[in-house]
Amino acid sequence: MTKPLILSLPFLLFSPNILADNHQAPEEAKRAQTVADVIERPGVLTPKGQFGVEASLNYSQNSSNKVNIIGYTVLPTLIIGRIEVSDSDRTTITAGLTGRYGLTNDTEIEIRLPFVYRNDQISVRPIQDGAADETINSDLDGGGLGDIEFAIRHQFNFETTPYWVGSLRIKSDTGKSPYDIDVDPRTNALKDAPTGSGFWSIEPGISMIYPTDPAVLFASASYIYNFKDDVDFDGQSAEIDLGDTISLGAGLGFAINPDLSLSIGFSHQTILKSKVDGRTDDEAKLLQLDSMTFGVNYAFSPTSSVNISAQAGLTEDTPDFQLNVRVPFSF
Numbered sequence: 189m190t191k192p193l194i195l196s197l198p199f200l201l202f203s204p205n206i207l208a209d210n211h212q213a214p215e216e217a218k219r220a221q222t223v224a225d226v227i228e229r230p231g232v233l234t235p236k237g238q239f240g241v242e243a244s245l246n247y248s249q250n251s252s253n254k255v256n257i258i259g260y261t262v263l264p265t266l267i268i269g270r271i272e273v274s275d276s277d278r279t280t281i282t283a284g285l286t287g288r289y290g291l292t293n294d295t296e297i298e299i300r301l302p303f304v305y306r307n308d309q310i311s312v313r314p315i316q317d318g319a320a321d322e323t324i325n326s327d328l329d330g331g332g333l334g335d336i337e338f339a340i341r342h343q344f345n346f347e348t349t350p351y352w353v354g355s356l357r358i359k360s361d362t363g364k365s366p367y368d369i370d371v372d373p374r375t376n377a378l379k380d381a382p383t384g385s386g387f388w389s390i391e392p393g394i395s396m397i398y399p400t401d402p403a404v405l406f407a408s409a410s411y412i413y414n415f416k417d418d419v420d421f422d423g424q425s426a427e428i429d430l431g432d433t434i435s436l437g438a439g440l441g442f443a444i445n446p447d448l449s450l451s452i453g454f455s456h457q458t459i460l461k462s463k464v465d466g467r468t469d470d471e472a473k474l475l476q477l478d479s480m481t482f483g484v485n486y487a488f489s490p491t492s493s494v495n496i497s498a499q500a501g502l503t504e505d506t507p508d509f510q511l512n513v514r515v516p517f518s519f
Contacts, residue, residue: 233290233293233294233295233296233341233343233353234288234289234290234296234518235290235293236290236291236292236293237290238289238290238518238519239287239288239289239290239518239519240287240288240289240290240296240516240517240518240519241285241286241287241288241516241517241518241519242284242285242286242287242288242514242515242516242517243283243284243285243286243514243515244282244283244284244285244286244512244513244514244515245281245282245283245284245512245513246280246281246282246283246284246510246511246512246513247279247280247281247510247511247512248278248279248280248281248282248507248509248510249277249278249279249507249508249509249510250277250278250280250501250507250508251275251276251277251278251508252275252276252504275310275311276308276309276310276311276377277308277309278306278307278308278309279306279307279308280304280305280306280307281304281305281306282302282303282304282305282334283302283303284300284301284302284303285300285301286298286299286300286301286516287299287300288518293343294342294343294344294346295340295341295342295343296340296341297338297339297340298337298338298339298340298341299336299337299338299339300336300337300338300339301333301336302333302334302335302336302337302363303331303332303333303334304331304332304333304334304363304383304384305329305330305331305381306329306330306331306381306382306383307327307328307329307381308326308327308328308329308377308378308381309325309326309327310325310326310327310377311324311325311326312324312326312374312376324374326372326374326377328377328378328379328380328381329381330364330380330381330383331381331383332363332364332383333362333363333383334362334363334383334384335359335360335361335362335363335383335384335385336359336360336362337357337358337359337360338357338358338360339355339356339357339358340355340356341353341354341355342354342355349397349398349399350396350397350398350405351396351397351398351399352394352395352396353394353395353396353397354392354393354394354395355391355392355393355394355395355410356390356391356392356393357390357391357393357410358388358389358390358391359385359388359389359390359391360388361384361385361386361387361388362384363382363383363384363385363386364380364381364382364383364384365382365384365385365386365387366378366382366385366386367386367419367420367421367428368386369382385414385430386417386419387414387415387416387417387428387430388414388415388417389412389413389414389415389430390412390413390415391410391411391412391413392410392411393408393409393410393411393435394408394409394410395407395408396408401443402442402443403440403441403442403443404440404441404442405438405439405440406438406439406440406441406453407436407437407438407439408435408436408437408438409435409436409437410434410435411432411433411434411435412432412433412435413432414429414430414431414432416428416429426464426465427464427465427466428462428463428464429462429463429464429466430462431459431460431461431462431463431472431475432459432460433457433458433459433460434457434458434460435455435456435457436455436456436457437453437454437455437456438453438454439451439452439453439454439481440452440453446487447486447487448484448485448486448487449484449485450482450483450484450485451481451482451483451484451485451497452480452481452482452483453480453481453483454478454479454480454481455478455479455481456476456477456478457475457476457477457478458474458475458476458477459474459475459477460474461473461474475505476503476505477501477503477505477506478501478502478503478506479499479500479501479502479506479507479510480499480500480502481497481498481499481500482497482498482499483495483496483497483498484496484497491517491518491519492515492516492517492518493515493516493517494513494514494515495512495513495514495515495516496511496512496513496514497511497512498510498511498512499511499512
């Protein structure tokens, strides 16, 4: 069964209309699309002249505990200033609507509209005295339109494996920037919830798909470049250069039956240090974000499916838990 599936994958994944007269196409096409759809559609490009729409919902939960030293040290064991312990819980819900159009059988364009809701609960307490009434609690929530994204993807090969897909994604700054929001001096937290990064960015990437029935191996790599911009702080302007991001990922999709498939994947992100006016702050640090994802995909028909995935953070700065639900369909 491996050979027929592998031979048909180039057509089933990227040009399903070509096999419309093949009696075995419907079942195998459904299965091939199901396996590949688990990995966020790399290689499953929209056929020429057709539209695709995807509704998505993402839930993210993250908590952190930090000790802040507000002051300076005289000796390694002597601290002058104030020591604070802060606990924060952040919940983010993002509803997205994505539209795709096939320019050719090997090239598609995409636009994504995200709507973000965010709730932050922050508690700050000086540890010099443990009085309960000294604890400062802050609860903020808000939402709105996030950063609109545009993308183009191109399938490089059809006849040989592995299949390669290149992409270019552009993220705008339509969301509410954190640099436009006042800071609460009591908790050092924002007074309102941002819905965007505040900067434009561009992300070239490459994805690989290697089918080996009944599984599909996949891997991807990308680089996010953030454009510099001037930001006002208390009437003073500063040039902010957010740290770029290097992303790597790999995993396995496995077909249980023609309708159902499972996946497991690992992703890694390295976020480089940010700069202010061309200089790196002494407190800036390199961030390493690792996560493990488990997904399940069920195909209702050859043109529609539902994908549910859960992601667990493996490092300190990664969100603790994320749940994603995607419902793509084409017409």
